[in-house]
Amino acid sequence: MKFALSEEQQSLAEALDEIIESAGGTKVARTWAEGNTAPGAALWSQLAELGLFGLSVAEDDGGMGGTAVDLAVAFERLGYHAVPGPYIESAALLPELVDSAVRSGILDGTVVATAAVPGLVPYALDAAAASRCFVVGPDSLAQASAGPGTASVDRTRTLSELTAVGQETALDPAAVEQAIDRATLACSAMLLGAGERLLEEAVSYAKIREQFGRAIGEYQALKHQLADVRIALTFARPLIYGAALDLGSPDGARSISAAKVASGDAAALAARVALQVHGAIGYTEEHDLGLWITRVRALLGAWGTPRHHRSRIAAVLLTPAR
Amino acid sequence: MNLELSDEQQAFAAEARAWLAANVPSAPLPSMDTEAGFAAHREWEAKLAEGRWSAVAWPEEFGGRSAGLVEWVLFEEEYYRSGAPTRVAQNGISLLAPILFEHGTDDQRNRYLSAMTDGSLIWAQAWSEPGAGSDLASIRSTARRDDERGGWLLSGQKTWSSRAVWADRGFGLFRSDPAAQRHRGLTYFLFPMDAPGLTVRPIAQLDGSTGFAELFFEDVFVPDSDVLGAPGDGWRVAMSTAGNERGLSLRAPGRFCAAADRLIDLWNTHQQEDPFAQDAVVDAWIKAEAYRLYTWGTVSTLQDGGDIGAEGSVNKVFWSELDIALHETALDLLGPAAELRGTPGMADGRWMDDYLFSISGPIYAGTNEIQRNIIAERLLGLPRGGDGRRVS
Numbered sequence: 001m002k003f004a005l006s007e008e009q010q011s012l013a014e015a016l017d018e019i020i021e022s023a024g025g026t027k028v029a030r031t032w033a034e035g036n037t038a039p040g041a042a043l044w045s046q047l048a049e050l051g052l053f054g055l056s057v058a059e060d061d062g063g064m065g066g067t068a069v070d071l072a073v074a075f076e077r078l079g080y081h082a083v084p085g086p087y088i089e090s091a092a093l094l095p096e097l098v099d100s101a102v103r104s105g106i107l108d109g110t111v112v113a114t115a116a117v118p119g120l121v122p123y124a125l126d127a128a129a130a131s132r133c134f135v136v137g138p139d140s141l142a143q144a145s146a147g148p149g150t151a152s153v154d155r156t157r158t159l160s161e162l163t164a165v166g167q168e169t170a171l172d173p174a175a176v177e178q179a180i181d182r183a184t185l186a187c188s189a190m191l192l193g194a195g196e197r198l199l200e201e202a203v204s205y206a207k208i209r210e211q212f213g214r215a216i217g218e219y220q221a222l223k224h225q226l227a228d229v230r231i232a233l234t235f236a237r238p239l240i241y242g243a244a245l246d247l248g249s250p251d252g253a254r255s256i257s258a259a260k261v262a263s264g265d266a267a268a269l270a271a272r273v274a275l276q277v278h279g280a281i282g283y284t285e286e287h288d289l290g291l292w293i294t295r296v297r298a299l300l301g302a303w304g305t306p307r308h309h310r311s312r313i314a315a316v317l318l319t320p321a322r
Numbered sequence: 323m324n325l326e327l328s329d330e331q332q333a334f335a336a337e338a339r340a341w342l343a344a345n346v347p348s349a350p351l352p353s354m355d356t357e358a359g360f361a362a363h364r365e366w367e368a369k370l371a372e373g374r375w376s377a378v379a380w381p382e383e384f385g386g387r388s389a390g391l392v393e394w395v396l397f398e399e400e401y402y403r404s405g406a407p408t409r410v411a412q413n414g415i416s417l418l419a420p421i422l423f424e425h426g427t428d429d430q431r432n433r434y435l436s437a438m439t440d441g442s443l444i445w446a447q448a449w450s451e452p453g454a455g456s457d458l459a460s461i462r463s464t465a466r467r468d469d470e471r472g473g474w475l476l477s478g479q480k481t482w483s484s485r486a487v488w489a490d491r492g493f494g495l496f497r498s499d500p501a502a503q504r505h506r507g508l509t510y511f512l513f514p515m516d517a518p519g520l521t522v523r524p525i526a527q528l529d530g531s532t533g534f535a536e537l538f539f540e541d542v543f544v545p546d547s548d549v550l551g552a553p554g555d556g557w558r559v560a561m562s563t564a565g566n567e568r569g570l571s572l573r574a575p576g577r578f579c580a581a582a583d584r585l586i587d588l589w590n591t592h593q594q595e596d597p598f599a600q601d602a603v604v605d606a607w608i609k610a611e612a613y614r615l616y617t618w619g620t621v622s623t624l625q626d627g628g629d630i631g632a633e634g635s636v637n638k639v640f641w642s643e644l645d646i647a648l649h650e651t652a653l654d655l656l657g658p659a660a661e662l663r664g665t666p667g668m669a670d671g672r673w674m675d676d677y678l679f680s681i682s683g684p685i686y687a688g689t690n691e692i693q694r695n696i697i698a699e700r701l702l703g704l705p706r707g708g709d710g711r712r713v714s
Contacts, residue, residue: 001392003325003618004626069323203702218705220691223698227639230697234636238615239608245325258608307597310604317607318600319590 003241009073016077019046025081026288032084033155037129040084041112048109053091056182061100062107068182068244072189076240079193082291084156086114086125088303092186093117094134096179097141097171102132116144116162117180120304123150123159133162138176140168154298156291178248180303181256185247187303188240188256188263192233194292194299195267199229201289202274216277225273232266239263254316257309264306267296325618327392334389335396341373342404350672354410355531360444360488363410367441376439377415384431385439391621398574403583413485414438414445418493421510425551425559430512434491446486446515448494448537449560451479456692458495459504459557463539465496465511473545474498476511476519479538484686486535487524489515495556508556512548519543529678575614578644581676582610585652588673592655599654606648613641632700635693642683642690649677 020028023043032040047053056071057063064070071092078087090106090113098106098113105111114130116122118137127133127146135144142164149158203226206217216222236259243259246252271293275282282289300306327335351366352359370376371385379394380386389397409415415438422431437443454460463478476496486492491514499507515522519542524532551559589603616637620630630637652673653660663671684690698704 001325001327001331001618002622002625003323003615004622005323009323067323199702203704206704215705217698218707220695223702223704224691224694226702226704227694227697230701231636231640234633235609235612235616235640238619239612241323241619242325242611242615245323255611258611261605262608262612307601310601311597313604313607314600317586318603319593 003238005069005073005241009070012070013073013077015050016047016052016074017081019043019050020077020081020083026291029082029084029156029291041129043083044085044112045109048107052087053095053109054107055091057095057103057107061095062104063095068185068247069241071182071186072240072244075186075189076193076196079190079195079295080197082156082194082197082288082295084126086112086130088183088186088190089114089125089130093136093179093183096175096182097136098134099169105132120180120308121302122161124162126158127160127162128158135162135164136176136179137168137171139171139173141171142166142168152294152298154291154294156295157298178252181247181252184256184260184303184309185240185243187299188236188243188259191260191263191267191296191299192236192240194296195229195233195236195263195270198267198270198274198289198292198296199226199233201292202226202229202270202277206277222277225276229266229270229273232262232269236262236266254313257304257312260304260309261306261313264296264300268300271296327396331392331396334393335400338375338397338400339404341375342400342406345369345373346404346406350405351407353531353675354408354485355487355527355533357488360410363407364441364444366407367409367411367439367444371440376411377419380419380435380439384435391624395574395576395617395621399576399579402574402576402580405580410485411438411441411444413447413489413493414443417447418445418512421550421559421562424562425510427547429547430550434512443491444485444489446483446489446492446535448480448483448486448492450482452481455482456689459508461495461497461508463494463496464500465498465509465544466541467498468543471543471545473543474509474511474549476513476539476542476544479536481525481536482534482686483537484534486515486522486537487532491515492537493550495560498553498556502554505557507554508560509553510550510556510559511544512550513542513544517542517544529675575610575617578610578613578641578648581645581648582607585648588652588655592657594655599651602647602651602654606644606651609640609644609647613644616640632696635688635696636701638687639684639690639693639697642680645680645683646677649673649680653677 024039028039028043051064052074054063055066055074056068059065093115094113095103095106102111106113111132112130113132114124114127115134115136116124124133124146128149133144133146135142143166144162144164146160146162149160152159206222207215209216239259239262243255246255274289275293278289281287351362354360354363374387376385378387378389378397381388419435419438422434449458451461451463453462463480465474465476468475480494493512495508496511497507498509519540521538523536525534525536527533585603585606660674663674699706
């Protein structure tokens with residue numbers, strides 16, 4: 001029994017922070033949103049070098065042989081820095097589903113892969129920036145071509161419908177389900193990271209912004225809202241780690257869904273409160289806050305809506321309504 | 323990171339489960355805030371002591387099992403799952419005992435700890451005063467030195483004193499240095515509830531029971547041997563209880579997991595087509611699960627030598643709000659029948675009783691507003707003041 005991150009996991013988080021910050025931090029997301037994907041692609045290669053895409057891939061398959069907890073730790077940092085690109089697809093969903101040639105390309109960063117999962121994830125993220133597109137069916141995988149891109153509320157995200165081309169590869173339905181759960185876990189961790197960053201930004205601002213001759217952070221009306229964000233994030237975090245431990249077990253589905261619901265709720269609260277604390281400046285394009293506010297809104301509906309995940313828990317725990 | 327239990331830990335949980343299955347009364351005891359119910363709960367404490375389950379984490383010499391933190395949480399999970407009675411000895415075991423272990427004398431530990439575990443000494447807390455609620459440091463009840471008899475004379479008034487109507491002894495803070503301000507000059511006293519000069523006036527609660535009382539002190543003598551910690555050091559000594567009450571010890575995760583399980587059972591007999599009703603049941607389960615996992619995180623932190631600190635405030639707001647949401651969901655499912663209480667054969671009457679208790683959660687053990695201030699100032703580092711609070 002030890003429900004805490006190891007020193008290695010903390011070092012992994014620090015290593016990611018260093019790489020992303022020296023690549024420019026949120027500037028990467030901003031240039032990506034403007035259509036210049038070069039800094040994002042450079043960061044992608046650096047993170048591949050660190051081993052991000054093979055983090056939870058077995059060593060025999062060329063990966064790092066890490067755990068789903070490692071993956072959650074890494075994706076929290078990606079959310080914290082609002083890193084753009086199809087990381088969930090390449091690092092969490094696809095490595096266990098694609099053939100070994102594609103997998104080794106994903107692992108070394110030369111293949112940028114994205115995917116759609118009809119019924120759950122109807123649009124593929126950043127197909128134009130990806131070298132491979134896949135449609136993941138309940139028991140199959142097919143290469144796909146992408147339709148025209150549509151803008152998302154999150155300006156770093158461009159979404160496309162995919163059309164399967166060529167032959168389907170049959171897959172074990174259990175393997176597909178687990179891959180989707182792993183992607184959902186990564187998305188939950190990203191939400192948590194975005195929520196933590198939103199809280200941090202709001203707290204920093206509340207300490208320096210003065211009104212009526214005082215830092216606005218002295219006022220209880222704001223203190224209590226920020227405290228509620230702290231509470232929501234603090235209790236979403238153990239659900240994410242618990243889900244990572246349960247991934248692939250009989251309790252996996254309900255634990256993953258609980259993590260997605262709780263991290264989504266917490267991040268959404270963080271977004272609203274962070275905006276309220278900042279006031280009008282937070283509503284500007286110029287301010288970074290919007291990167292996380294729009295990212296959170298986009299991820300809330302991605303990898304299963306809150307209703308989808310609550311229903312999935314209900315299906316396991318509750319007798320169906322008569 | 324793992325949640326795996328050792329063979330010994332699993333065996334411990336199994337032993338607790340078996341003992342509870344064999345010994346928990348089949349019918350619920352009457353409320354402990356009635357005379358008969360208090361006596362029945364006291365008997366249950368004696369029964370627990372026979373099995374050495376009263377305070378599993380305490381050393382054997384005081385009636386415990388020297389169990390680790392993990393075992394303690396496992397026991398609490400089993401305890402709530404079994405539907406065992408509420409602990410009438412809770413004030414003593416959860417609030418006072420940790421302070422006795424940390425600040426008490428050997429003599430105090432020997433006199434009080436074992437007697438706490440077998441129900442022979444039930445303790446009442448005496449923190450609040452009519453003018454000192456959330457602003458606890460504005461305590462005005464006094465302690466005057468009585469050198470002749472070697473002790474102190476307590477005077478003043480305490481209120482919202484839980485378990486005081488039928489308890490044997492009490493503990494609380496009194497101002498021993500009238501010149502000192504706020505947190506300074508307070509002393510922590512232990513006193514018998516039948517002491518000459520102490521009058522206990524029960525306060526009826528909104529649910530009709532008498533869970534707390536007012537205490538009137540008129541020169542109540544307390545010997546030096548019943549001062550806990552150093553005179554004048556009472557605030558620092560007492561704050562270790564506040565942390566315990568808010569954090570781990572009062573609200574073990576088992577309580578919410580067991581309530582969420584009962585809510586799921588209730589849903590299965592009272593399903594509704596409304597997907598929002600179903601979502602509310604699911605959310606209660608998610609939050610109970612979050613609380614369970616969070617507690618294992620806290621256990622890991624403590625085992626690594628860390629402490630709870632202001633995190634206890636995060637915990638307190640979360641469990642008290644979860645408790646209310648969970649019970650409101652149950653009452654919604656019960657519909658018009660929810661208001662019925664104590665009707666023979668109406669097993670669901672318990673949901674209303676527990677709901678009424680749940681809505682006191684955001685008030686006791688430090689209001690949730692105070693907790694949010696603590697979170698904002700000590701965890702987030704926001705500046706103090708700006709709202710009329712005196713800084714000391």
